[in-house]
Amino acid sequence: MLELRDVHKTYETDKGKRHVLKGVTATFQKGDAVGILGRNGAGKSTLMRIIGGVDHPTSGTIRRRMSVSWPLGFGGAVHPLLTGADNCRFIARIYDRPLDWVTGFVQEFAELGDYFHLPVKTYSSGMETRLAFALSLAVDFDCYLVDEVVAVGDHRFAQRCREALLERRGRSTLLLVSHQPDIVRSLCTSAATLDQGRLTFHEDLDQAVAAYHAL
Amino acid sequence: MPQILEEPSLRRAFRIQRIVIGALLLRELQTRFGRKNLGAVWLFLEPMILGGCVGAFHLVLGHGLPGGINVFAFYVVGYTPYYLFRGMLNRAASALEANHALLYHSRVTLLDVVIARNLLEGAAVLLAMTVFLIAIGVLMGDWPQDPILIAAGVAWMVAMCHGASMLILAGTRWGVMTMDRLVHPFTYLTIPVTGAFFMVDWFPSHVQPLLTIFPTVHVFEMVRAGQFGPSLNYHYDLVYMAAVTVALNVLGMLALRAARKHLEI
Numbered sequence: 001m002l003e004l005r006d007v008h009k010t011y012e013t014d015k016g017k018r019h020v021l022k023g024v025t026a027t028f029q030k031g032d033a034v035g036i037l038g039r040n041g042a043g044k045s046t047l048m049r050i051i052g053g054v055d056h057p058t059s060g061t062i063r064r065r066m067s068v069s070w071p072l073g074f075g076g077a078v079h080p081l082l083t084g085a086d087n088c089r090f091i092a093r094i095y096d097r098p099l100d101w102v103t104g105f106v107q108e109f110a111e112l113g114d115y116f117h118l119p120v121k122t123y124s125s126g127m128e129t130r131l132a133f134a135l136s137l138a139v140d141f142d143c144y145l146v147d148e149v150v151a152v153g154d155h156r157f158a159q160r161c162r163e164a165l166l167e168r169r170g171r172s173t174l175l176l177v178s179h180q181p182d183i184v185r186s187l188c189t190s191a192a193t194l195d196q197g198r199l200t201f202h203e204d205l206d207q208a209v210a211a212y213h214a215l
Numbered sequence: 216m217p218q219i220l221e222e223p224s225l226r227r228a229f230r231i232q233r234i235v236i237g238a239l240l241l242r243e244l245q246t247r248f249g250r251k252n253l254g255a256v257w258l259f260l261e262p263m264i265l266g267g268c269v270g271a272f273h274l275v276l277g278h279g280l281p282g283g284i285n286v287f288a289f290y291v292v293g294y295t296p297y298y299l300f301r302g303m304l305n306r307a308a309s310a311l312e313a314n315h316a317l318l319y320h321s322r323v324t325l326l327d328v329v330i331a332r333n334l335l336e337g338a339a340v341l342l343a344m345t346v347f348l349i350a351i352g353v354l355m356g357d358w359p360q361d362p363i364l365i366a367a368g369v370a371w372m373v374a375m376c377h378g379a380s381m382l383i384l385a386g387t388r389w390g391v392m393t394m395d396r397l398v399h400p401f402t403y404l405t406i407p408v409t410g411a412f413f414m415v416d417w418f419p420s421h422v423q424p425l426l427t428i429f430p431t432v433h434v435f436e437m438v439r440a441g442q443f444g445p446s447l448n449y450h451y452d453l454v455y456m457a458a459v460t461v462a463l464n465v466l467g468m469l470a471l472r473a474a475r476k477h478l479e480i
Contacts, residue, residue: 011479049480053321056476068321076319076480081246093238094322 002028002051002068002143002173007060009046020046022197023060030066030142033174035184035205037212038194044177045074047194048145051175066142066173073147077132080121084112084131087120088138095139102138109160110134126154137164141172148178151187162187181209235323239331242317247335258343261298266291266347281417282447285357288348290412292365292442293435295344296372297411300431301402302336303373307380308387308394311478318480325471325478329381337373341366348442360444368438371456375430378463385470388477410435415450423450430459 009021020043028034038044048071049055051062070077078087085103092102107116110130112123120128133150144165151161165174165187177194178184184191184205191208192201195215202208248255270287273279280286307329311318314328344365352358359365386394406412410432415423426432433451440449 012477052319054319054480058476070319070321076316079242079246079314079316082242086242086245090238090242090317091320093241094235094320096234 001030001063001065003061003063003065004051005061005063007050007057007062009043009050009055010058020197021050021057024197024199026192026199026201028143028173028175030173031170032190033169033188034176035188035191035208036175036177036194036199037179037181037184037191037208038177039179039215042194043197044194045071045147047199048074048147048175048177052145068143069136069139069141069145071145071147072133072136073129073150075125075128078120078128078135081119083119084110084116084123087131088135091135091139097139102135105138106131106134109137111157126157130154130157133161143173143175144168146174146176148176148180148183151176151183152180181212185209231322232324232327235327236331236334239314239317239323239327240335242314243332243335246313248339255339258298258339259346262291262294262343262347265294281414282443284443284447285351285355287355288351288357288442289439291344291347291351292438293411295340295347296369296431296435296438297406297409299336299340299369299372300376300409300411302340303333303376303380304383304398304402306332306336307383308391308398310380310384311387311480312391315480325384325475326381326468329377329384329471333373333377333380337369341369344369359442361441364441365438366441368434368441371437371460372431372434375434375456375460375463378460378465378467381467381471382463385467385474388474405429408432414439414447416448427452427455430456 004024004026007021007024008019011018011020024047036044036047046055050057052068052071053062053064054071054076078084079090082090084106088103088106089099091097092099110116110127110133112127112131115123115127120131123131129150136144146165150158151165152158168174169189174187176184176187188205190201191205192199193208193211193215200211202211266287269290273286280289310328310332311325314323317323318325318328348359348362348365383394383398386397408426408429410426410429415426415432415436418426427450433456436449436451437456439447440451
């Protein structure tokens with residue numbers, strides 16, 4: 001179970017304070033596949049960063065009763081100066097996973113070829129996403145925080161990502177942020193909308209999509 | 216495979232912290248002393264150039280240091296812990312930037328990053344110092360009188376600067392540039408008072424209490440006591456050193472914790 005209670009997040013900018021999340025309360029159970037629909041700038045990535053523990057909320061609490069991945073598809077997570085292989089070893093170490101197994105799995109899944117042994121800063125953004133996504137699968141989290149870019153982008157890889165995520169449905173939780181209802185329909189069983197810093201849950205996917213279009 | 220989320224316990228927290236710090240140590244090693252980086256070369260070259268030049272200068276002028284101690288050894292033994300002091304403080308503000316991407320993993324905390332960086336810095340400087348002191352022993356016949364005391368001094372310097380480096384990193388909530396502008400002049404302007412290049416005993420007794428206010432003076436005296444042995448007088452107060460170190464570390468950890476939600480990753 002993953003629980004957010006009255007989570008607020010304020011960023012201090014040169015143009016004053018920006019109140020991005022204004023009291024998000026939500027509970028996600030093991031096996032849920034929830035799509036979070038929101039327009040650009042609605043606070044989707046802020047929400048993912050807070051759920052993943054990258055940023056800390058300004059106020060409110062988060063309780064994690066399952067292991068939660070880092071936010072996937074938002075950049076970060078792999079060090080630009082280290083090679084793909086070195087990043088594999090780093091992540092295998094911190095999550096206490098067998099080094100050889102993780103390296104082998106990622107090499108096969110991410111299909112980086114020779115780039116696997118080059119620094120990540122030489123990668124295209126698609127390659128970096130592939131590396132990070134493959135790594136998160138190798139760690140085997142209970143809950144995945146995914147941005148839609150992972151499931152769209154390069155056709156062949158997007159297909160494999162969707163397969164991997166669907167294959168996990170039921171045993172792990174998926175939180176997918178998106179502004180495309182089609183992606184949410186194909187991967188999720190329920191949906192919520194994020195607007196003006198607040199998260200609203202809906203009865204079913206159709207209602208959520210309708211509410212999203214009405215925003 | 217082990218569960219990622221075991222029952223929360225103190226033992227588990229320590230185990231994860233140990234694993235994460237170990238992984239971060241290897242990662243810092245790769246960028247800081249990596250194949251294409253001159254970090255390792257400078258670590259040895261800087262104290263050698265300084266010790267060599269100043270030693271040669273004194274040799275040419277024909278006068279030594281008070282107490283007739285080995286000039287080269289004096290500057291090497293002073294400069295290497297100073298290198299540690301300067302490196303740890305100057306590098307503290309960039310700890311987040313340099314590991315930005317890795318902090319996406321909620322298991323990796325800022326505290327782990329600072330600990331790993333400072334441990335690596337301490338180990339590297341201790342290694343460089345060992346090489347120098349062995350070289351001085353072999354080439355000049357001046358062996359350290361108490362190597363354990365030297366190592367303890369270096370460790371103490373790491374612990375003291377670790378506290379300060381956490382305070383500096385916490386201060387980056389007001390901007391990394393702001394902290395750099397404060398810390399770099401600080402480490403530069405305090406060179407004369409750090410105690411790296413003088414001995415407290417050289418000064419009249421009424422000046423000595425003033426000199427020993429700056430806490431690193433005690434550390435340098437301790438290291439010199441290890442190198443030159445009981446033939447000279449040293450002025451270091453273990454209680455004062457311990458008090459400053461504990462205070463800096465407690466304040467540093469509290470400040471880092473308070474700053475965390477203001478630091479954007």
